[in-house]
Amino acid sequence: MEFTRRETLAIGAGAAALAVLPIRGMASVDEEIADFTGGAEVVEGGVTLTAPEIAENGNTVPISFDAPGAVAVRIIATGNPSPKVATVNFGPLAGNQSCALRIRLARTQDVLAIAKMADGSFKSAKVAVKVTIGGCGG
Amino acid sequence: MASAVKPRVKVPKSAAAGDVITIKTLISHKMESGLRKDKQGNPIPRQIINRFTCDFNGQNVIDITLEPAISTNPYIQFSAKVPEAGEFVFKWFDDDGSVYEERKTIAVA
Numbered sequence: 001m002e003f004t005r006r007e008t009l010a011i012g013a014g015a016a017a018l019a020v021l022p023i024r025g026m027a028s029v030d031e032e033i034a035d036f037t038g039g040a041e042v043v044e045g046g047v048t049l050t051a052p053e054i055a056e057n058g059n060t061v062p063i064s065f066d067a068p069g070a071v072a073v074r075i076i077a078t079g080n081p082s083p084k085v086a087t088v089n090f091g092p093l094a095g096n097q098s099c100a101l102r103i104r105l106a107r108t109q110d111v112l113a114i115a116k117m118a119d120g121s122f123k124s125a126k127v128a129v130k131v132t133i134g135g136c137g138g
Numbered sequence: 139m140a141s142a143v144k145p146r147v148k149v150p151k152s153a154a155a156g157d158v159i160t161i162k163t164l165i166s167h168k169m170e171s172g173l174r175k176d177k178q179g180n181p182i183p184r185q186i187i188n189r190f191t192c193d194f195n196g197q198n199v200i201d202i203t204l205e206p207a208i209s210t211n212p213y214i215q216f217s218a219k220v221p222e223a224g225e226f227v228f229k230w231f232d233d234d235g236s237v238y239e240e241r242k243t244i245a246v247a
Contacts, residue, residue: 060210089200091199093199095219098217099202100213103207104206104208
């Protein structure tokens with residue numbers, strides 16, 4: 001089978017697109033952040049995120065955060081097949097802006113907490129968690 | 139409705155007016171992520187609790203959107219301000235449309 005110059009170019013473009021796809025999969029972390037912040041700048045600090053340094057079982061990793069002055073907090077697991085973990089919205093009767101959850105982590109990765117402050121700014125915290133046994137099935 | 143879903147909530151029986159109290163909630167639910175496969179290799183459909191809310195006397199305390207990355211038997215701990223005596227209403231929203239509800243009253247000492 002012989003290819004014309006035009007067909008060869010088309011095949012090349014298809015292969016290039018395929019090669020780019022996994023990279024786009026990784027970019028979904030940025031998409032989740034942008035979805036929450038609307039593209040606003042995120043400043044590190046001002047949020048406390050607590051997670052174990054080593055999680056033996058990725059099926060239940062206890063995490064907690066404290067974000068004084070936040071109206072909403074999104075937790076993102078950067079190495080999960082679907083990075084979004086939870087979005088916490090605080091109502092008028094919230095005692096303080098903290099919350100504890102148990103989450104699933106697929107592998108060793110960074111966990112992010114992004115807080116939306118009452119004045120519209122965004123703050124974040126990042127913790128690296130080593131996972132011994134991944135928790136997303138497969 | 140998923141079988142054997144049982145919400146459990148721990149709220150102090152009484153508090154001083156204006157106090158901040160800690161609330162712990164746990165609901166037994168398998169939180170099927172939709173990523174797992176059964177023995178035949180077919181994907182198991184997703185069934186999770188996708189939202190949790192807590193209100194006190196009609197005012198919102200917390201509203202959480204949960205994703206498949208939340209563990210089996212979701213445990214949530216948070217705090218609430220108690221301005222007066224009243225009732226907490228906790229609601230868990232399942233993917234299949236059912237809503238599990240739990241109520242706790244608190245007295246002001």
